[in-house]
Amino acid sequence: MYNNKVIGIPQALSYYYFYPLWHSFFTHLGFNIKTSGWTHRHKLDAGIAIVPSEACLPLKCYFGHLLSLINDVDFIFVPRLVCLEKKPKIKLGCPKLIGLPDMTRALVPHAHILTLDIDLRKEPEIKSFVKMARRLGARTGEAQRAYHTALNEFKWYKEDRSRAASAAKNDGNNKIQIGLLGHSYLLQDNYLNFDLVKKLSDLECCVVDCHTLSTEDIETELPHIKSVSWYFEEELLGAALKFRHMDNISGLVYLVSFGCGAGSITNEIVELEILKDCTIPRLRIIIDEYTGEAGLMTRLESFVDMIRLKKEHAP
Amino acid sequence: MGTLNIALTAFIENMGCEVVRGPTPNKKTLNIGVKYAPELVCLPFKVTLGDMFGVLERGADTLLFIGGGNWSCRFGYYGRVQCSLLRKLGYRFNSIFVSGENLKPVVSEILKLNSNSWTRTIRCFLHAFTLAWHKSKLVDLAEELARKTRPAEIHKGESSKLLQQLLNIIENEDSIQRLRRMRPRIEEAFTGIKQNTTSKPLRIQLVGESYCVIEPFVNFNIIEYLGTKGVMVEPFLTAHRWLYYHTIRRDEDKNCSKKKAKKLARPHWAYGTGGEDQVSIGYAINAAQQGYDGIIHLMPFGCMPETAALPVFENISKSYDVPFLNISLDEHTGSTGVYTRIGAFVDILMWRRSKFSNSKRG
Numbered sequence: 001m002y003n004n005k006v007i008g009i010p011q012a013l014s015y016y017y018f019y020p021l022w023h024s025f026f027t028h029l030g031f032n033i034k035t036s037g038w039t040h041r042h043k044l045d046a047g048i049a050i051v052p053s054e055a056c057l058p059l060k061c062y063f064g065h066l067l068s069l070i071n072d073v074d075f076i077f078v079p080r081l082v083c084l085e086k087k088p089k090i091k092l093g094c095p096k097l098i099g100l101p102d103m104t105r106a107l108v109p110h111a112h113i114l115t116l117d118i119d120l121r122k123e124p125e126i127k128s129f130v131k132m133a134r135r136l137g138a139r140t141g142e143a144q145r146a147y148h149t150a151l152n153e154f155k156w157y158k159e160d161r162s163r164a165a166s167a168a169k170n171d172g173n174n175k176i177q178i179g180l181l182g183h184s185y186l187l188q189d190n191y192l193n194f195d196l197v198k199k200l201s202d203l204e205c206c207v208v209d210c211h212t213l214s215t216e217d218i219e220t221e222l223p224h225i226k227s228v229s230w231y232f233e234e235e236l237l238g239a240a241l242k243f244r245h246m247d248n249i250s251g252l253v254y255l256v257s258f259g260c261g262a263g264s265i266t267n268e269i270v271e272l273e274i275l276k277d278c279t280i281p282r283l284r285i286i287i288d289e290y291t292g293e294a295g296l297m298t299r300l301e302s303f304v305d306m307i308r309l310k311k312e313h314a315p
Numbered sequence: 316m317g318t319l320n321i322a323l324t325a326f327i328e329n330m331g332c333e334v335v336r337g338p339t340p341n342k343k344t345l346n347i348g349v350k351y352a353p354e355l356v357c358l359p360f361k362v363t364l365g366d367m368f369g370v371l372e373r374g375a376d377t378l379l380f381i382g383g384g385n386w387s388c389r390f391g392y393y394g395r396v397q398c399s400l401l402r403k404l405g406y407r408f409n410s411i412f413v414s415g416e417n418l419k420p421v422v423s424e425i426l427k428l429n430s431n432s433w434t435r436t437i438r439c440f441l442h443a444f445t446l447a448w449h450k451s452k453l454v455d456l457a458e459e460l461a462r463k464t465r466p467a468e469i470h471k472g473e474s475s476k477l478l479q480q481l482l483n484i485i486e487n488e489d490s491i492q493r494l495r496r497m498r499p500r501i502e503e504a505f506t507g508i509k510q511n512t513t514s515k516p517l518r519i520q521l522v523g524e525s526y527c528v529i530e531p532f533v534n535f536n537i538i539e540y541l542g543t544k545g546v547m548v549e550p551f552l553t554a555h556r557w558l559y560y561h562t563i564r565r566d567e568d569k570n571c572s573k574k575k576a577k578k579l580a581r582p583h584w585a586y587g588t589g590g591e592d593q594v595s596i597g598y599a600i601n602a603a604q605q606g607y608d609g610i611i612h613l614m615p616f617g618c619m620p621e622t623a624a625l626p627v628f629e630n631i632s633k634s635y636d637v638p639f640l641n642i643s644l645d646e647h648t649g650s651t652g653v654y655t656r657i658g659a660f661v662d663i664l665m666w667r668r669s670k671f672s673n674s675k676r677g
Contacts, residue, residue: 052625054617054643082586092387095588099623102584106626117585226395229386256355261619264355265392272399286355 005136006032007114008073010065012039013058014081014097016184017232021154022077025129028146029138034073036065039191043068048289050107056259057288058185059096061192063107075114075136078104082119084231090121091231094262158215165212175206176307179243181236181270182255184211186287193255194293196285196300200253203304208249210239217242225273233266240270244278251281251307258288281307318458319529319554321486322451329443331428332377337369340532344369349646351400357389358615358645359526362533364397371401377409388589388620442491449494450485453501455555457481460505462549465542466516469509475539477504514545517664520602521550522595522628523613524621527644529554534613535650537657546661549607551576551598552591571601583627590620596627603635608664610637611657616645638663 007026009015015035026033036043039061047064066076078101081093092098101115116132118125126147133143178200186193187209197207218238225241228234243249254270256263267284275282283303285296324334338344340362348365367378378401380394398410413421429436461478468474481501488494519541527533528550538548549570559565566573576597577587583600587593599610612628614621625641632639640660642653 052622054622054625080585092589095387095590095592095620096623098387098586098588099584099592099620099627103623103626106583106630109630119586228392258355259617259622260355261357261389261617264353264357264617265389265396268353268356268396268400269392272396272403 005075006034006073008034008036008066008069008076010062010069010076010078011036012062012065012189013100013185014079016188018079018154020157021150022079024153025146025150026077028149029133029136029142031136034069036069039065039189041191044191044289054259056096056261057192057257058183058189058260060289061185061189062100063104066104066108066111070108070111075112076104077114077116079116079118081231082117083121084118086120089227090229091234092229094230094232162212162214165209166214175204176250176304176311177206177208177248178251178253178304178307179208179210179239179246179249180253180255181210181240181243182253183232183236183257183260186255186257187211192257192287194287194291194296196253196255196296199297199300200304203301205251205304208243208246210236210243213239213242221245225269228262228266228269230262230266233262236266237269237274240274244274244280249280250311251283251303253303254282254284256284256286258286281310318454318482319451319558321454321482322447322555322558324486325450326443326447329446330425330439335370335373335375337366337373340366340530345532345646351404353396355617356396357618358533359524359530360389360393360397361646362526362530363393364400367397367401371406371408375408377411380410380412386589391589445491446489446494449491450488451555451558453485453494453497454482455553456498457485457501457505458553460502462538462542463547464505464508464510465539466545466547467510467512467514469511471543473508474505474542477508516545516547517608517661517668518606519546519548519609519611519664520598520607521548521611521613522598522602523551523591523611524615524618525552525557525591527613527615528552529557533615533644535653537611537613537653540654541657541661544658544661546664548611549602551595571598573597576601583631584624588620588623590618592620592624595621596624596631599628599631599637599639600635603631603637607637608668609660610639611660612639612641614641614643616643618643638667 009019009022023033043064044061045064046067047060047062050067051060051063066078069076080101081097083090083092085091096103101113104111104113114132114136116128118128126144129147130140130143133146134140180187180197187196190198197209200207218235221241222234222238225237228237240252243252254267256267281303283299285299320336324336327334344365345362346365347368348361348363352361352364370378378398380398394410394412401408411421411424425440426433426436429439457478461474465474481504485494485497488497521528521538529552531539538550541548556568560573573594576594578597579600580593580597584593584596595612602610610628610632612621628639628641631637638660640656642656
């Protein structure tokens with residue numbers, strides 16, 4: 001019925017968290033999905049040109065992706081993540097995610113935007129999805145079914161991911177293990193993070209991405225500290241708590257983009273509350289559009305050298 | 316935050332505590348704040364952290380932190396992080412967190428001060444509250460009148476001098492009776508200032524992040540500066556209106572209520588994200604509709620809500636044809652740079668006004 005309609009999803013920001021959910025929801029309704037692919041210099045440049053210079057790098061990247069898609073699709077899917085969890089505590093998106101559709105309307109007025117307002121304080125998630133589907137012309141029952149299937153598939157996807165990660169972890173036991181903290185949209189976008197994981201593996205390290213820890217692991221750790229109300233940040237704090245107790249982790253790398261507001265607070269919470277009495281070496285890397293690859297490489301090399309030295313001299 | 320200390324000092328002192336007044340924010344306190352604060356955090360965090368060092372050096376044993384709710388803006392975490400930072404540096408103090416959701420610790424602390432007697436506490440609270448209320452209303456009135464008379468005064472600097480005198484009087488007055496009778500006196504004092512009635516000053520709406528709009532040290536006293544240059548600046552929020560709105564949910568603005576502002580903003584900015592972004596946008600639209608000459612937007616560098624809202628402001632400026640100036644402030648911002656930009660902006664507004672009035676005549 002909708003076979004000729006194409007929905008574009010920019011491959012940036014919340015894409016890296018919820019894409020499987022959105023993808024299966026739209027395909028079950030019969031839409032075609034087009035993503036913008038990996039980040040490239042020209043995409044990023046297009047974003048930098050229109051977004052206010054003070055905004056964070058991932059946001060600039062998002063608009064670059066959006067612009068690259070805009071002529072090939074019928075709708076651009078721009079979600080608004082306001083409140084993503086209500087109980088036990090309210091979890092909010094960062095202001096940039098809350099204002100994303102409004103920003104898009106102001107910056108790219110000719111875009112056909114399809115928004116999805118997720119605000120659990122107002123209505124359950126399924127209702128928001130059904131509302132959006134009805135705006136596209138789908139029937140309520142159809143949309144509800146699509147949502148349930150999509151949700152199940154999303155759950156399986158997450159389980160698969162953490163299973164695959166734990167299998168991979170067992171391989172590199174004799175290597176130095178480094179915990180990686182940061183938003184998914186930085187850690188998985190290899191253009192933005194300068195292929196950090198590969199660089200670390202070239203230095204003979206084994207990287208444990210904080211997003212591959214299982215949800216249960218993170219949730220059992222969270223009660224140890226006072227929570228924060230940013231949804232994506234809460235996950236990072238849980239991962240930091242978990243890393244603290246993992247004996248094989250010998251270093252922590254915290255990747256944060258310049259201008260990330262939530263990052264400046266969570267960084268401090270990690271330092272002051274979670275890793276207060278902890279001697280794990282850690283490295284904070286702040287990236288923006290001017291970060292050079294050579295500088296990053298030097299810092300990573302010296303960090304890994306330091307860990308090696310520490311290990312050799314350990315009693 | 317601006318002249319808020321007059322009301323708050325009155326309130327807390329009458330609740331039975333001694334208030335340690337730190338130095339007003341200045342270059343020195345800012346530098347201390349910048350030294351110990353996280354690098355990427357916003358300016359108000361650094362300024363207030365610097366202030367805390369000031370009061371702790373002067374012997375304060377308890378710090379009151381405001382905020383700590385479910386906010387998407389960083390302001391909700393100020394107290395938590397500042398508290399841990401100060402403790403890590405070796406300062407010893409009690410901390411009380413004041414937030415709307417959890418008033419229990421505050422109430423129990425107050426009860427302790429009044430030897431656990433509810434009647435005494437309530438009587439004390441009522442007295443302190445009325446006193447603070449009257450003081451803050453008077454300060455707000457005096458500041459508003461000063462803003463209005465300053466651009467057209469004939470002897471420059473007269474209104475500011477009068478304002479300073481009045482603030483001193485209000486601060487040192489302890490009787491509610493006399494405070495009540497002060498209102499007409501203040502109004503009279505300002506009508507006594509000689510004004511140039513022929514001039515029609517430019518009107519500028521000031522919007523943005525609340526701390527940057529309110530604190531004169533951070534915004535280089537932009538309201539007074541522009542006032543002496545003959546421009547009337549209307550901030551969307553004053554220190555006292557901020558206090559009323561966030562404590563007793565009272566909206567004191569007659570020109571444009573918060574509710575109206577939010578309604579105006581909703582088509583452009585659907586959700587308030589924790590800062591004053593939605594209200595700011597509403598005020599910007601309101602100003603455009605009421606024929607203000609320009610809009611100045613102040614924010615700390617990297618402010619989460621205001622940065623996100625920036626494209627929307629620019630869009631409003633385009634569609635309503637109102638000049639818009641965004642100034643982002645951080646510890647490296649210098650007064651000369653800000654004044655140059657404001658001066659150029661005012662020149663544009665003057666030029667626009669003369670152009671449009673000429674074309675109307677023609």
